Amino acid sequence: TDKKDILALIEKAETTHELTKDEIVALLIDTEYEAEFFAAADRVRRMYVGDEVHLRGLIEFSNTCKQNCLYCGLRRDNKKVNRYRLGPETILDFATKAKSYGYRTVVLQSGEDEWFDVAAMVDIIKKIKELGLAITLSVGEKPREVYQAYRDAGADRYLLRIETTDKALYEKLDPGMSWDNRVKCLQDIKELGFELGTGSLVGIPGQTIESLADDVLFFKSMDADMIGVGPFIPNPDTPLAKEAGGTFELSTKVMAMTRLLLPDINIPATTAMESLNPQGRVLALQRGANVVMPNVTEGEYRQLYLLYPGKICINDTPAHCRSCITGKIQGIGRKVAETHGFRVKRA
Template sequence: MDYFELVDKAYKEHNLAKGEVMRLLEPKGVEEEAYLFKKADQLRHECVGDCVHLRGLIEFSSHCRRNCKYCGLRRDNVSLERYRLSPEDIVKIAHNAALLGYKTIVLQSGEDEFYTADVMAYIIKEIKKIADVAITLCIGERSYEEYKIMKEAGADRYLLKFETANPGHYREMHPDMSYKDRIDCLMALKDLGYEVGSGDIVGLPGQTVEHLAEDIMLLKELDVEMAGIGPFIPHHSTPFRDEARGTLEMTLRMVAITRLMLPYANIPATTAVGTIHPQGRQKALMAGANVVMPNVMPPEYRPRYEIYPSKICIGEKPSHCRLCIEGIIRSLGREVGQDYGSYRGR
């Protein structure tokens, strides 16, 4: 079976062996890669349509108890000026985002234990009182009971990336964490009825093509409703400061193959892919992605949530970001989704 036939198999069956995924990750030429992107975009059109769904991102705390080697928010980064928003400020920002037309709000932070499950439940309930939005949480590992409290308060979705599906590689990247704990958390979220998102980082130090194939196989096994895939960008205050960043080409292949394997998943064109290439988000949207997550934080906070450096749109007001991303979407012949953008596969 040649490369084109293998792409066709993925397009029709949505189910490949790890070795076949590895083959797709390494096309022999430009024509093969272009065909992969074309078929992924075709499947995106058929399964989730031409609307691009916007998720308004609120990065409400840059404090983190973890020490992941790749992340600028890591505990040992003493050069970062940390901040925490009050629950009232978070609700206000969410309300403003809803007024700009966002139908999903993403509440994201480092793993900050200041925000207990009860505090998060209060924030969720207050947002739901004043805004007709879905709420996605991205706040790391919590207990089953904590996830349950937040779900009962009205949280709809949860994003918890595993970053790398290889247990040995996971240990290398996360010196104070457990791969099993991460998978257990994902299974708990599924059990509680969240729409669950997970994903990886493309180009992490020590990563191989086999690791990337394992990442896709795990996304398939977990049957995630959202799949977040972005490139590694080294941060100057981490142990990986001198490592090479992930490439646009491999990131786009991962997006495309994930679309072929998970035809109904919501897949974002990440800010990180837009950071490594000026047309990165557009290219991801043309390779199978169907979601964009503009930042709705006030500009004064954005430089202080530095997971990686040189992030795009740092100085822009939320209203400008909203108009800018809508222009990008329309330039591709697509429309901005007007609904919650919920998972359509069931």
Template sequence: MHKSFLFKKNKQLTENNLIEKALSGIKFSKEEIAFLLLEANPEWVYEIANEIKKRVKGNVVYLRAIIEFSNYCRNNCLYCGIRRDNRELKRYRMKEEEILEIAEKISKQGFKTIVLQSGEDPFWDAKRLSRLIKEIKNLGVVVTLSVGEMDYEDYKVLKEAGADRFLLKHETIDKRLFSWLKPDTNLTKRVRCLNWLKQLGYETGTGCIVGLPGQRIETLVEDLLFLQEISPEMVGHGPFIPHPQTPLAFFPSGNPWLTLKLIALTRMILPKANIPATTALNVLAPDLRFKAFLAGANVLMPDLTPDQYKLHYEIYPGKGSYRINLEEYFRFFEKENLRTDLKPV
């Protein structure tokens, strides 16, 4: 679509009517989303998204503590460092009692949500996971799962065990690109899983990777339209970061500023969603680690996996060694008049 047409079509857009449209629940058109992504001044878009966040979500930043309990994965995704064919990776699988010990420590630190994340590890089937979930729920916390694609009945078992939320990124809405990058599955199955999760009553999260090899910027417009249509409760976007032990090792990284704009537009089209400032964005562009919270993000997800395991959950370079400095964030939040949901201990 020609840029001059986009501008002509959307030159009437103002900060006030964009905010009003977002708050009213009226869907954005493809032309409006394209204009905002491709042409609109980024700082203007950030300001609008931040205002929408303040009005809908208030001044609270939600903290979600992550435990990466296994880096085994049956899949061979081209971009992922824990892919099945990475023979240089030291594999680990935490024991149930280890996970419970860490979860108890996390809950005592005041975190209200624990995210259990892993590769698609067949050892951790629905039966084992449900037993673990039941024990963690006894700590009085919300349990979020990020363990990949499963059958409907497995998702049902986990929900009945007490799982509250499920993160399953769609990665890209481009079917051909998805199939190339993720040869063990397809986009139809991924979307079906997302629909199952919503049907079962999970707070469902998804999101895309920005700057994937072969990804067109116009595809990101389609990603946003897809998100607007399925209306997930959580959306996390991160930039592509090439891993040296993958087939995509020599491709360039994704654009962190474009990722930030996608976060802001997600806040505009889904004002009620919880949107994290993703670790990938912080690793690739540490100077932007606070910027996302002024552009629509309202969730921070510190990784509290023990170092002896965390170092080997390297889905992209820098992931395993990166630690969020909470004190640094708390100072920033105080400066911006933001508070967290971390319970006093």
């Protein structure tokens, strides 16, 4: 692809929000026109979702997981992790505090932990809904009836990253898990009327640029409402300790591509991005992102939810993060949204 072609492709992406796989690959490979590419994603972000940044308060309520994903610090074979579970009262307390900081959404995230049965989760969801907050769940693969029960209880959104659309690679890195079942979960979540969030890891060993292009096309085919992408960061206590990680640049390129092709969705500036680059979230907000998910987990639990090393904010308080992130958002001329921040579909 020559230079004029790259600029033409950026313009095509910006104006039509449609690219072929080969065209996506060409843009992801290009290094010469990155500034133009990111600027286009920033314009599309501004035109479709505006200057407001939605904050979602993240509660990491259990670091216990029955799965064994090779990249993740919380995998069941990692015996170095001090496992914790927050009780319902503590979760509700953190949600109440999240509300007091002005967050309009709480994200309940955990490993795949069967200790929290459906009745317990339903009860927590109902009580948080009474606070007037939107709820995003990020608790892994469940049978459709369980998703149904969570939806009926009032949960609004569900995050479940596909991690990679390369089925063979997925099943190698997530031993014992089925890629087809993951897609089935995403379809169930969508059909049940949740806002659907998915996304991928960038830079996992064995991943190609072609496969990242497939990821973005998959997001589009699923009509996802939220897409979170972040760099893979090798964790020393996992089998992938010695592997190379993903880069900040490539992960923001995949994110910017997602904004260009799914212009009206919500896209977080991810914690993993900032863990690789001290300006990572602000840069991501200027390359297509419009959401940040500050941590509202309190005390010692923060250090224990360690998916990867170098995770930001593990020694900060929720109050500190709240003012920190507001400063960063205002510092780039953006504003903190005061709505619940659901996707507003635009043609």
